[in-house]
Amino acid sequence: MHDLTTSSYHVDTEGYYGPFGGAFIPEMLYGNVEQLRLTYRAIMDEPEFQQDFHRLLRDYVGRPTPLYFAPRLSECYNTRIYLKREDLNHTGAHKINNAIGQILLAMRMGKTRIIAETGAGQHGVATATVCALVGLPCVVYMGELDIARQAPNVARMRMLGAEVRPVTSGSRTLKDATNEAIRDWINHPEDTHYIIGSAVGPHPYPDMVTRFQSVISEEIRTQLLDQTGRSNPDAVMACVGGGSNAAGAFYHFLDQPDVRLIAVEAAGLGIHSGHSAATSVLGTEGIIHGSRTLLMQTDDGQIVEPYSLSAGLDYPGIGPLHAHLIRSGRAEALSVTDQEALEGALELTRLEGIIPALESAHALAAIGRAAFQPDDVVVLCLSGRGDKDMATYIEHLDQSSETSTP
Numbered sequence: 001m002h003d004l005t006t007s008s009y010h011v012d013t014e015g016y017y018g019p020f021g022g023a024f025i026p027e028m029l030y031g032n033v034e035q036l037r038l039t040y041r042a043i044m045d046e047p048e049f050q051q052d053f054h055r056l057l058r059d060y061v062g063r064p065t066p067l068y069f070a071p072r073l074s075e076c077y078n079t080r081i082y083l084k085r086e087d088l089n090h091t092g093a094h095k096i097n098n099a100i101g102q103i104l105l106a107m108r109m110g111k112t113r114i115i116a117e118t119g120a121g122q123h124g125v126a127t128a129t130v131c132a133l134v135g136l137p138c139v140v141y142m143g144e145l146d147i148a149r150q151a152p153n154v155a156r157m158r159m160l161g162a163e164v165r166p167v168t169s170g171s172r173t174l175k176d177a178t179n180e181a182i183r184d185w186i187n188h189p190e191d192t193h194y195i196i197g198s199a200v201g202p203h204p205y206p207d208m209v210t211r212f213q214s215v216i217s218e219e220i221r222t223q224l225l226d227q228t229g230r231s232n233p234d235a236v237m238a239c240v241g242g243g244s245n246a247a248g249a250f251y252h253f254l255d256q257p258d259v260r261l262i263a264v265e266a267a268g269l270g271i272h273s274g275h276s277a278a279t280s281v282l283g284t285e286g287i288i289h290g291s292r293t294l295l296m297q298t299d300d301g302q303i304v305e306p307y308s309l310s311a312g313l314d315y316p317g318i319g320p321l322h323a324h325l326i327r328s329g330r331a332e333a334l335s336v337t338d339q340e341a342l343e344g345a346l347e348l349t350r351l352e353g354i355i356p357a358l359e360s361a362h363a364l365a366a367i368g369r370a371a372f373q374p375d376d377v378v379v380l381c382l383s384g385r386g387d388k389d390m391a392t393y394i395e396h397l398d399q400s401s402e403t404s405t406p
């Protein structure tokens, strides 16, 4: 593998991607974050750590995930589309890659207790899973409103042995759960590690999460070379909530200017409808969860509640790497509404027999807008499977399914 660490699209020693990133944290958190900053690279670079990480990815998660050439989808869009099948991972999405990496790191740091925040519950389930795997106690903070909306994931976390702590402050959703997790960490600096679930948060989290997820693009290069004779595609597409699956899918192509990077955001009911999560269009620079990045906020700095039918994309910010990639022009940003994503999910299901997560369906729905050529090789990160979204699909798709059979 090349050493890419000197490139401008990678984090600098201060934790910045261009003007974005850094670590804006309360004094009380300084010790925890500093310990992580000083040790994460050294631990991750240990051959024994890499061996443990890759053994678990192989034997427990089921990696490498296939790179699947989708013939009927390709025909439909008159280009060559390959799906990176993160939906086939244990627990159903890419989030487990990061959770495995961080639990191994926590153990190397001597931590004996794990905390996490979760919105829809996908990251909570991944964290509860790895805690069961290694036998560490796990506390997941979750907004009271989300607990009511995501009952199956709450049940999964509890069955896995995690304690799910309801958060009753604020809007009782993800950002309030994050605040509670941070408060817990301040109170338990010695024994606790906080597993953040996306490429967000104070440095070193965005870089650490990106590196754990970079196994996605590492595999894409090898698999594409095998299947097509070249390791660079013409484009890589991924949906972006906080940005971890996109960061992992882009990582080894960041410094390959011939590879288009396409980030797809949730436009909810429409970018300018007042019910959207299209951060790269609506966001302005500010600080959220310890990082300077693009976020949706009012003129006086109040965070605007995001909206997307897809819980995993329902985030008011975007990771600092993506803010930099988009603002510098290295990555293109597209956005897709709830309705378009639902149609994208049905289309993949009918053309390829794969029911995608609603988040991944956003990337699928943007294919037609990316102006690909017939010879282009396009890799799309299929971040997760649709099991968790069946209630949403049943509610929204029963009429259109009769009429839109391709």
Ligand SMILES: *Cc1c(COP(=O)(O)O)cnc(C)c1O
Pocket (backbone or CB within 6 Å): 093, 094, 095, 122, 123, 197, 198, 199, 239, 240, 241, 242, 243, 244, 245, 246, 312, 313, 357, 359, 360, 383, 384, 385
């Ligand atoms: C959580 C989630 C996402 C969004 O998170 P990123 O950090 O932006 O990748 C996308 N897809 C699935 C299936 C998820 O569970």
